[in-house]
Amino acid sequence: MKNFIDLFKRRHKKKQTPAPAMSAMLRAIAMTEEQELSCDEVHALIDQFAEMVQRGEDVSRLMPMVQKHLKMCPDCREEYEALLQMMDAHAQNEARY
Numbered sequence: 001m002k003n004f005i006d007l008f009k010r011r012h013k014k015k016q017t018p019a020p021a022m023s024a025m026l027r028a029i030a031m032t033e034e035q036e037l038s039c040d041e042v043h044a045l046i047d048q049f050a051e052m053v054q055r056g057e058d059v060s061r062l063m064p065m066v067q068k069h070l071k072m073c074p075d076c077r078e079e080y081e082a083l084l085q086m087m088d089a090h091a092q093n094e095a096r097y
């Protein structure tokens with residue numbers, strides 16, 4: 001039982017510390033939810049956003065502002081679609097080996 005608790009703690013701890021800058025950024029975005037993101041801000045988040053989409057995570061809840069921006073901004077949408085294609089190609093390469 002103790003081993004199990006240790007394992008849980010380790011996992012929990014591990015989960016708590018992925019890229020601190022990233023979670024700070026996400027928090028900042030959550031706090032300014034009524035404001036719209038600039039293209040620069042979307043660019044900074046877009047690869048994270050694409051990864052979430054690929055993992056099947058709920059981006060409309062996790063990154064609503066990015067999703068909203070992508071709907072309105074053809075430039076960023078183009079960037080995002082190119083990124084998704086790149087990730088797809090990469091995933092296929094990995095599956096092959």
Ligand SMILES: [Zn+2]
Pocket residue numbers: 038039042069073075076077
């Ligand atoms: Zn944009």
